Amino acid sequence: MFTMQSTLLVGQYDWDESRLPKLEFAERIDAFWASFPDKNCAGLAVYGDRRNSAELAYFSHLVPKLQDAVILLPRNGKARVLVGGGKNAMPTAARQTWVEIEALGDLAKSLSQWAAELKGKVAFVGDEYLRGPAHKGVAEALDSREQSAQAATTVRGLMQRKRPREIAAVRDAIVALKAVAAALADAQRSGSGVTDAIVTAEHAAHALGVQEVRTLFSIDGGKTLRPFISPSADKVAALQAYIAVRHEGYWADGHVALSASSHAVLAKAAEALKALLPMVKPGARCADLARAAVEGIHPYGEHPVSAGSAGNGIGLFLDEAPTLAPGSQALIESGGIYSLRVGASDGGLGHGIASAMVLVNANGNEVLWSSV
Amino acid sequence: MNIQDRRDAICRDMPAQGIDLLIGFHDNGHFIEKPNAVMLLAGFKSLGPTAIVLHRDGECGLIVSPAWDAERAAERVPGAIGSDDLAAALGKYVERYKLPPARIGVAGLAGMPWQTESAIKTALKGEPRAMDAMVLHHTRRKTRDEIARARKATDIAEKGYERMLQIARPGMREDELATEVRWYMKSLGAEDNFFMMTSGPHSMAVLPSSGRRLERGDLILGEMTPSYEGQMAQICRTVSVGPASELVKTKYALLVHALKQGIAKAQPGNRMAEVCNAINAELEAEGYGEFCHPPHIKRRGHGLGFGSGLPGDVAPDNDIVLEEDMFFVIHPNQYLPETGYMMCGEPTLITATGHEVLTANLAALAEIHL
Numbered sequence: 001m002f003t004m005q006s007t008l009l010v011g012q013y014d015w016d017e018s019r020l021p022k023l024e025f026a027e028r029i030d031a032f033w034a035s036f037p038d039k040n041c042a043g044l045a046v047y048g049d050r051r052n053s054a055e056l057a058y059f060s061h062l063v064p065k066l067q068d069a070v071i072l073l074p075r076n077g078k079a080r081v082l083v084g085g086g087k088n089a090m091p092t093a094a095r096q097t098w099v100e101i102e103a104l105g106d107l108a109k110s111l112s113q114w115a116a117e118l119k120g121k122v123a124f125v126g127d128e129y130l131r132g133p134a135h136k137g138v139a140e141a142l143d144s145r146e147q148s149a150q151a152a153t154t155v156r157g158l159m160q161r162k163r164p165r166e167i168a169a170v171r172d173a174i175v176a177l178k179a180v181a182a183a184l185a186d187a188q189r190s191g192s193g194v195t196d197a198i199v200t201a202e203h204a205a206h207a208l209g210v211q212e213v214r215t216l217f218s219i220d221g222g223k224t225l226r227p228f229i230s231p232s233a234d235k236v237a238a239l240q241a242y243i244a245v246r247h248e249g250y251w252a253d254g255h256v257a258l259s260a261s262s263h264a265v266l267a268k269a270a271e272a273l274k275a276l277l278p279m280v281k282p283g284a285r286c287a288d289l290a291r292a293a294v295e296g297i298h299p300y301g302e303h304p305v306s307a308g309s310a311g312n313g314i315g316l317f318l319d320e321a322p323t324l325a326p327g328s329q330a331l332i333e334s335g336g337i338y339s340l341r342v343g344a345s346d347g348g349l350g351h352g353i354a355s356a357m358v359l360v361n362a363n364g365n366e367v368l369w370s371s372v
Numbered sequence: 373m374n375i376q377d378r379r380d381a382i383c384r385d386m387p388a389q390g391i392d393l394l395i396g397f398h399d400n401g402h403f404i405e406k407p408n409a410v411m412l413l414a415g416f417k418s419l420g421p422t423a424i425v426l427h428r429d430g431e432c433g434l435i436v437s438p439a440w441d442a443e444r445a446a447e448r449v450p451g452a453i454g455s456d457d458l459a460a461a462l463g464k465y466v467e468r469y470k471l472p473p474a475r476i477g478v479a480g481l482a483g484m485p486w487q488t489e490s491a492i493k494t495a496l497k498g499e500p501r502a503m504d505a506m507v508l509h510h511t512r513r514k515t516r517d518e519i520a521r522a523r524k525a526t527d528i529a530e531k532g533y534e535r536m537l538q539i540a541r542p543g544m545r546e547d548e549l550a551t552e553v554r555w556y557m558k559s560l561g562a563e564d565n566f567f568m569m570t571s572g573p574h575s576m577a578v579l580p581s582s583g584r585r586l587e588r589g590d591l592i593l594g595e596m597t598p599s600y601e602g603q604m605a606q607i608c609r610t611v612s613v614g615p616a617s618e619l620v621k622t623k624y625a626l627l628v629h630a631l632k633q634g635i636a637k638a639q640p641g642n643r644m645a646e647v648c649n650a651i652n653a654e655l656e657a658e659g660y661g662e663f664c665h666p667p668h669i670k671r672r673g674h675g676l677g678f679g680s681g682l683p684g685d686v687a688p689d690n691d692i693v694l695e696e697d698m699f700f701v702i703h704p705n706q707y708l709p710e711t712g713y714m715m716c717g718e719p720t721l722i723t724a725t726g727h728e729v730l731t732a733n734l735a736a737l738a739e740i741h742l
Contacts, residue, residue: 002419002438005400007599007678008566010550014583051401065580088577092570095582128487135486199559206551224443229417230601231561304440308456 001253001305001319003214003244004227005051009065011211011246014095019248020061022098024165028059028158029073036154041147042120044073045111046155052129054316055155057249062097063211070107070126071099072114082110108137115142123151156321160313161335166250167359170315170337173252174357174369176245179204180213181256181371184241188258193233194219198241205245216242222257222266222351225305238263240353242305244318251318253339255353256371265300266352269344270372272296273354276310280338281364286328293324293342303343303353311340314357336360337368373515373697375415379426382413382510386428389506391477393469394426395462396507398480399488402678404566404597404604407504409479410434412511412679416448417563417602421458421488424449425465435461459488463495473498479507512682513697514603519721521603522676522699525562526719526730528598529607532557540740542588542613546571550581553596562598564678566606569594571613574712578705588614588742593715595705597676604676606701607731608717611738623711624737630654630704631716631735634672634686638702638720638727644683644690648672651704652688663707673702673717698722 032044047070048056053063060071060081067084082104083093094101104110107130115122121144127135139145162170183204187197198215205213216225219232222240237260244253257266275296279289293310294302302308313320314337322330324340332338338360343353356370386394396409399421410416413432414424420437422445427433434449435458436442442454455461466476473493478500481489493499514522535556540549550569557565570579571590578593586592592611597604610624634651651672652664663669673686676699683698684690703717716735721728 002400002441004417004419004563005402007402007404007564008568008580010547010554010565010567010569010581012545012547012551012583014547089579092579092582095584128485130486131484132482132486132489196559199555202558203555206555209548220443224440226441226444227417227419227563228558229563307440 001242001244003216003318006212009050009063009212012209013063013065013211015061015097016248017098019169020165024163025059025061025098028163029079031158032154033075035158037150038121038123038147040121041123041151042075042118043114043122044151045114045122045124046071046073047107047124047126047129049129052126054159054320055125057316058155058159060097060099061249062093063249065092068104068107069093070104070110074118106137107134108141111138112141121147123147125152125155159315159317160321161333162315162337162359166315167337169248169250170252171368173210173245173247173250176205176208176210176247177243177252177254177369179208180243180245181254184243184256185258188239191235194236194239195228195232197239198228201243210245210247211249212246214244221349222353223345240351249316251314251316252357252369253314253318254357254369254371255341255355257352257354263350263352265344265346265350266354268297268300269303269342269352270354272344273340273342273356273370273372276340276342277356277358277367278364280332280340280358280360282332282334282360282362284332286322286324286330286332287326289332290324290326290328297342297344300344300346303345303351306341306343306353310342311338313337314339332360334360334362373513374517375413375515378510378515379413379432380430382507383426383428383430385506385510386477389477389503390475391501391503392428392471392475393466394477394479394503394507395500396424396479397484397492398422399484401483402564404677405674405681406483406677407480407508407681408677408679409507411602412507414448415517415602416445417678421484423458423462433465435465459491459495462492466496473500476500477503477506479504508680508682511680513695514699518603519697519699521600522605522719522721523730525598525600525603525605526607528557528560528562528600529596529605530731530733531560532596532598533594533607533609536592536594537611537738537740540586540592540611540613542586542742544586546581546584546586549586557596557598561600563601564599566597566604567595572712576707577713578715586613591620591712591714593713595715599678602678604678605719605730606676606703606717607719607735608701608703608705608715609735609738610714610716611740613740614742616737616739620711621737623708624714624716626654626658627704627706627714627716628735631702631718634702634704635718635720635727635729638694638722640694640696640722640724640726642694644686644692644694645688647702648686648688648690655704655706660706660708668707672704673700675700676719694722696722696724
């Protein structure tokens with residue numbers, strides 16, 4: 001889901017060793033090197049910024065609040081994190097990671113120097129987040145396009161299969177998601193204006209120590225969603241909202257529909273979602289699930305927000321692979337957590353989106369949260 | 373001036389610049405110091421990769437992603453197009469005009485991720501001309517609506533600060549305090565906020581908040597920058613947890629005095645450098661010259677977006693001449709060896725005859741009574 005990004009993160013991003021001990025990260029790193037096909041690669045560098053930090057956080061816990069960062073993981077040796085912002089930024093960043101930190105100067109120069117120290121190839125993950133000059137500099141410094149592509153595939157593959165502590169973090173995020181949904185419903189019932197209701201609901205998540213809450217809401221009966229830009233005292237009778245909550249780095253998200261009375265389109269979306277849920281099991285084809293979602297809402301059309309996708313993986317990424325799209329070749333995997341959404345529209349006044357999050361296991365799935 | 377006047381001025385300038393089309397880009401990477409051509413020219417805060425297209429005859433188009441955001445975009449630019457592939461949609465749009473890339477100007481393209489930039493250049497069939505400076509030049513003065521929003525954002529910042537004074541207590545985590553105050557400002561209408569806040573008995577700088585717990589004797593540093601409908605305002609404040617020492621009070625008074633000297637120089641016709649130099653002169657006279665320059669300090673304020681950073685930094689090398697409706701923060705935030713870093717700063721609007729500080733209350737050292 002596209003959501004509005006904040007210019008500066010302010011939530012609780014410090015590393016809590018009791019939740020994610022060093023051993024957890026050591027095991028993730030070992031798993032990477034064990035899975036990585038290029039056995040001659042000497043090091044892995046994983047880059048992140050305040051918008052795109054999933055892979056970086058997977059290995060370091062660090063979610064950059066302001067400046068960019070990169071973790072350097074030698075095949076043999078000690079990990080380091082380089083953080084932008086000069087020496088004054090170090091104390092805050094140091095609280096966010098288990099890794100020793102140093103100041104990041106020029107990214108390409110730092111990577112070039114590290115590759116020279118290692119006397120071998122360095123794979124780089126996070127290239128697509130860079131601007132043109134940085135991308136060019138890193139490409140020239142490392143000359144490891146093939147290894148980097150393999151590394152990105154390997155890392156994202158590992159991230160899709162959630163480890164027990166990751167599942168625990170997502171469950172905590174879902175607690176906050178439920179709290180926001182409940183607070184939104186309360187505010188809606190009490191007659192709050194639409195943006196007051198949204199802001200009140202967000203507060204419920206902050207009280208649970210989340211890192212970030214993002215919301216979208218409708219003012220047109222669920223036809224479109226929009227971010228909070230301007231306060232509005234308007235009361236919305238049929239409120240469709242999207243909520244995303246990040247806790248300990250991990251996201252939970254969902255769509256809720258709040259209306260005094262049910263309507264046929266939303267009911268159809270809910271029915272289609274319910275029919276979809278048991279189909280989400282290991283080996284299921286994402287394309288088949290996407291088609292089933294569309295068939296399930298017949299005779300209605302797809303809601304614009306969910307058109308072309310019945311959901312995606314979720315975790316450190318809000319939108320993680322695979323996407324449940326008609327053209328996808330991907331399969332549902334055991335250990336994956338998926339955010340599902342089925343939206344329907346009659347092209348007139350009737351619109352609705354139903355959603356759920358599931359943890360897929362060997363026997364099928366566990367519904368972690370559902371709007372229906 | 374309104375946003376249409378701004379667009380018209382750019383369109384009038386396009387023949388002289390040798391372009392027939394100007395395309396401004398932005399995505400969801402909203403940042404206080406990143407120029408945002410889409411916000412400046414369309415008043416639209418984007419969720420995804422977005423382009424505004426200005427034609428030399430005054431026609432205006434907006435292409436947004438995701439596709440489902442088109443209706444919100446059309447509230448700003450009627451007829452806005454929604455697409456999940458900005459480059460493809462833009463290519464199709466521009467194709468109609470059969471323009472060589474050299475006749476197309478772009479702003480903000482270099483700020484997009486490289487793959488997006490590359491796809492757009494392919495869609496435009498070559499290398500367009502970077503016109504970022506032209507857009508910034510024409511957006512150096514705020515529109516009537518932006519000034520109204522800046523006033524509202526300033527009011528929210530001051531109320532947020534009052535809230536901080538009410539709830540800050542020893543034992544509270546910085547990030548807990550920052551989250552609560554930021555949320556409070558959102559409840560007042562701030563859709564975003566560049567809110568830096570740190571604490572300590574002797575800070576070196578202001579930083580994003582962390583899990584550090586407040587202690588008696590700390591100075592809390594707050595750089596509160598709420599955005600109201602996409603226009604930011606900023607105040608800088610310092611709060612003592614418990615009674616402040618006489619030394620801190622004395623040194624803070626020096627900073628506020630320097631602030632006033634800087635504000636006094638904020639006049640139409642003056643160079644921005646004069647504002648900075650007036651502040652530095654006061655501190656240098658007290659023996660802090662070493663701390664008035666890099667690596668300690670490089671500027672005494674800056675323009676306020678989202679959107680245009682102009683009139684730029686309040687810095688000794690900024691020779692931009694101040695004009696009516698320019699808006700920026702003046703902040704003599706300073707590390708002093710005796711006290712550590714302290715902050716004071718006010719959002720300032722240049723008027724036809726002088727300046728207007730938008731805050732109701734000028735920075736003063738506050739104390740949390742324990």
